[in-house]
Amino acid sequence: MGRVLLLEARQQHCLAGGLLELIGVLDDCQCDIESIDDFNTYKIFPKIQKLQERDYFRYYKVNLKRPCPFWADDGHCSIKDCHVEPCPESKVPIGIKAGSANKYSKAANNTKELEDCEQANKLGAVNSTLSNQSKEAFIDWARYDDSQDHFCELDDERSPDAQYVDLLLNPERYTGYKGPSAWRVWNSIYEENCFKPRSVYRPLNPLAPSRGEDDGEGFYTWLEGLCLEKRVFYKLISGLHASINLHLCAKCLLEETWGKPSWGPNVKEFIRRFDSIETKGEGLRRLKNLYFLYLIELRALSKVAPYFERSIVDLYTGNVNEDAESKALLLDIFRDTKSFTMHFDEKSMFAGDKKGAKSLKEEFRLHFKNISRIMDCVGCDKCRLWGKLQTQGLGTALKILFSEREIQNLPENSPSKGFQLTRQEIVALVNAFGRLSTSIKELQNFKVLLQHTR
16 A cells, blocks of 8 residues: 555656646747746636626537437447536527527617528528528528538537537536547547548557557657648647546546535546656647647637627627626637737648648648537537537637638628628637636646645
8 A cells, every 4th residue: 555655656746747847839839838827827717717607608509419420329328427417498598599699789689680680691682482492492502601611510509409508507527438439539530530641650549559669759750740730730639638638637526425526636537647657758748739729729719809899799698788798708808819929820821832722721621520520429428518519619710710811801880791600609619718728727736736745
């Protein structure tokens, strides 16, 4: 017993020392980790937490019953903590149920006007004598056109299987979901969608042949030889994976007394997932990719600000005072994002010859869209919920970054055909960035906990 405790103490000491190396400038950008830590702690984290508690951002409509499109369903996890409690329709604010994306303020006071406006936007100047079948065809065409900009497979919110979920009542945390089913999801994401040939094995892949002293260096030699766009793609996925792992470590079931669970940080779980020895040096790289992902989504928020700054855009729930406060808080966060001085420069991507750049961008989009479809293969409902939301949030960020011209040309007082965000995308974008902000804050907490054990 004493030997085990001594080993654990040494592990914690080594990991605490390793986290002290999590400093300096990140690869592929001109930003240092310390600046991100300070900016997130003092500017972003307190405000994004408040914003996520607002009604507009806490209710997310999602279909957790979509079948896995890639392999036979493993069946849903029976662990009680995997369960997601849907929100009764009566609890959802009337303005959200009206089906608005981010309703325009002039039309936001009357549900009938909302529906008429929505229908008019869908059909444009279509002749009113058109048959219902023809109108449906027009709507389908419009939906197809919209999908060309999406980096994610969006749930059909009209599906009877789509339900509202209160994100505050269904927080992301460790559920116990693991094993072959969970491993297959991440393995499919990395092995089939990250522009990687099968002859190159990523570190910690149990299917990889013995490589002696390699310890994954061959993989990183290959990765550094890729173009910037493909390196970025891998880092985004790795950063998302690291962020999710951090959430699970920070919200573990510590004990359950008289049916009342106690959740909190689990240092042993953190060591298992990020310790340099346990992960053969991967832990530090993964955490750096988390910071890189944070920068990408931070940049997207700063770029999309003009879309929301227009007076026509309203975060409509039906509560006039709360809606105004929500928008004011969102715009305040946008001002903070624009004040950050070390943003990732997305213009460095897809900057080659026009034909090659366009082809690579489409390949990039389709690979990410495929990853969003893989989220329907997650067996744990709570993991599926947060996986879908965070993937959609990142997909929305990418859509924003590559729509700069359309955003710059937005009309001030009318809806835009060139660039539009659905409410589902807005909620996912804000909550996904909120999760990254929380991950970086939790990482600071783990640093403190590990230092206290040294």
